[in-house]
Amino acid sequence: MMKTDEKMIVKGKRLDGRKPDDLRKIEMEVGVIPNADGSSKVSFGKTTAIVAVYGPRSLFPRHLQESESGIIQFKYDMATFSVDDRKRPGPSRRETEISKVARLAIEPVLFLKNYPKTTVDVFVEILQADGSTRVTAINAASLALADAGVPMRDLVVGLSGGKVDDTLILDLCGKEDNYSDADVPMAFLPNKNEITLLQMDGRLTPEETKQIIRNILHAGKEIYKKQVETLKRKYSE
């Protein structure tokens, strides 16, 4: 974790004026990419992810095919202009790891038994990065998969928690992410009591860790509601 003299919390308020448990402004939309089978765009404050889902479709090369089930391939990519200093094109180690953990966060909800030898391709592009990009991507992937008509056990909700200036907070922005004592990105299935992504770095007591997880599960209900509304809104006319 980087160090700074700047206070992250002043008189109970965070840098952007939020209270510790407040989420940023959330915007969600589905059906944004006509070519894709399903698509979405999700923003948490300035962090914006756009996602396309293609499939289930035939999978090549053949050696990747599973004869008993379809597979999911997940690619998380940051646009070169999504960060302050231009990011070099092509996958970094960080992006490769996120592609993997995000895939594993989503995989448990997909019914792919009826789709042998196929793939469901999820392509994430981070257009603007201001912290919590992986959980934003997971919310967007959940929406895009549902929009694509891929059979699912549940939606997937992502949210980050953490600790700054001795205070437990939710939905870290970029600066909080950089200077926090700890950050905990998490994803879970809102109707199933299953946590499918859990990462943490920093320093927390066991009690704090447990509390952050509870806070995420609680506040995540709001995100779930927003996902449901977004999916229904497409057909509200």
Place this chain on the structure above:
Amino acid sequence: MENKKNNEKVREISIPGELIGSSKTFKTGYGTYIEGDKIFSKFVGVLQKSEEYVSVIPLSGVYVPQPNDKIIGVVEEAEKFGWILNINSAWQGFLSLSEGVDEYVDLKRINPTRYFDVGDIVYTEVKESRRGGDIQLTMKTPIARKLKGGVIIKITPSKVPRLIGKQGSMVNLIKEKTGTIIRVGQNGLVWVSGENVDKAIKAIKMIDEKSHIYGLTDEIAKLLS
């Protein structure tokens, strides 16, 4: 159901993971799954409850072939022992020589492209859909034929029943009003030929986009009048 009041224009939409009933009161239909005695939806789709069944008709998604489905395919490759067809799904369909042609074919003398060539459009039936995406097609059924001329459009496969309508009422309405011949594949490919093709396509696309609203038949009739 069609006669609900105007302020209830949209059919009830369910979301993946949403609790839609109990297995104590309902049998599970398409688009659902059970955990314990609870029934959940698998799709963003139109919720349908009858006295016995609860099911969800998805509003999007790819076609998964089932035996006896009547589908439209495009020949992609002509091989020695049959043809490989694009059937608008994640898998290709295979039409073997014996399922495609009624007579004995002497491969030494006759090139199979004489029956079906690359680019041909066929109205065919799924004979078998084996595990592992092995889809066998057959022409040995009265409806099967090669389709000549015309235009193909794609719609969401799960909306095909809506396009066909009760006992074919919807598709017949379109045919009548536009002077067209229409073949609807359960795989979401629709072939249109005849007089007012453009108008027929407009109506078909409208059904694809608005399948979730009540009073769709009236809207289509209005469009075609």
Place this chain on the structure above:
Amino acid sequence: MSDMRADYILKLLEKDERLDGRKLDQFREISIEKNIIATAEGSAKVKLGKTEVIVGVKMNFGEPFPDMPDAGVLRTEAELMPMAHPDFTSGPPGEDATEIARVIDRGIRESESIDVEKLCITKGEKVWSVFVDFYPINHDGNLIDAGSLAAIVALKNTRIPELDKEGKIDREKLKNPLPVMHFPLMITVGKVGNKMIIDPTFEEEQVLDSKLSIAVTEEGKVVAMQKSGSVGLTDDDVDNMIDIAVKKSKELRKLIEDGKKTSK
């Protein structure tokens, strides 16, 4: 695309008609949004019908070329993201992506659109590098015209970050606009049989014999061209295509200046 579909498109074109009801020399509905990326120094989103592209501009320190020690450096890159079309695959930019980037770049460079000498920080050592990055979101044809338009709009709205006391880039303070002197427009004219069309959709691109992309400045000067497609063009064809491009570029320019959203 099936042969039947291709035949249908060709038959329509013979009658001077198109699948979407447009005239042969008519653009699709155009929409332009600027400053859509908060983390970029300049950005734009352009939609041509269902084609949607984003261009973001980043300003970084760079080294000048030895033969131009006091000039900033422009660099255009494109990725054909698999998100935008089922035929696009992941991986480093291939031939098509590289060609698109270079054609977009050429229109801007050859019109001398950017006053690169204003981008010198320390002569011979440190200059501004202007990175123009092109991302298609949905590919329904004519990426080059959409990308070129998005690029020039993004550049026109780019602001150069200030340098702090230690000479570091302070991106929270974007101040002077990038010196953009010219506003070239790229018009791609497609030829099929003896018909010429503009702003082809993805399906139309599949049936075209050839395309010629032509960058035209506000004075109506031609500053860059790129022919693609596998059929040759006659000199009459090229004359004709240039005339169409110049005429349509004026129309497009007026649309943009009037801030209109559609060409209809």
